[in-house]
Amino acid sequence: AQKVTQAQTEISVVEKEDVTLDCVYETRDTTYYLFWYKQPPSGELVFLIRRNSFDEQNEISGRYSWNFQKSTSSFNFTITASQVVDSAVYFCALSALDPGGYQKVTFGTGTKLQVIP
């Protein structure tokens, strides 16, 4: 079965601190896709990144960076110099074939990030 674990339920940091959100996944599929979404209090899920299982290059986008490590089945997300606007719930998600051969999307339980001014 496929699974996404976001062990950090809530994190609080002071503005300008760096913060890393952890994501560990499980799947038997060899071709899969990983995503991060941001959900601010308004409710809309905002797409941040999509990564396929064959692309292990780390990615940086402004203050955001992602570390994909297949060896440890992790896809961690780091925010550098955090800002109050980064306060939100962040979801990691996995899209892969389940044992029945159906493509499934599995979301982690989310990490609530609070950035304190």
Added chain:
Amino acid sequence: DTEVTQTPKHLVMGMTNKKSLKCEQHMGHRAMYWYKQKAKKPPELMFVYSYEKLSINESVPSRFSPECPNSSLLNLHLHALQPEDSALYLCASSQDSGDVRELADTQYFGPGTRLTVL
């Protein structure tokens, strides 16, 4: 700014009412999705439409009835709901270009409809 719009933003309905949620996207996407999200939980997939045909129904009760009139529009008809159906209902769309498996494309979400069933 999101290119997936949802109406209404908020909806309060009684258990005997019939109402509809609407979703529209103008990105030329061919796959559209309904999700249900309870407070402090991740979104749960309900339905997937691909090229205007229902391709996935995640064993959703029949009191929820989806409809896809065209590739840009997705409706969710609600009838005889229960208080436990109160949640945020999110619509999403994706390219479904055929290059990757369905549900492997990036999904773009709308702002959601907050539904309260009394």
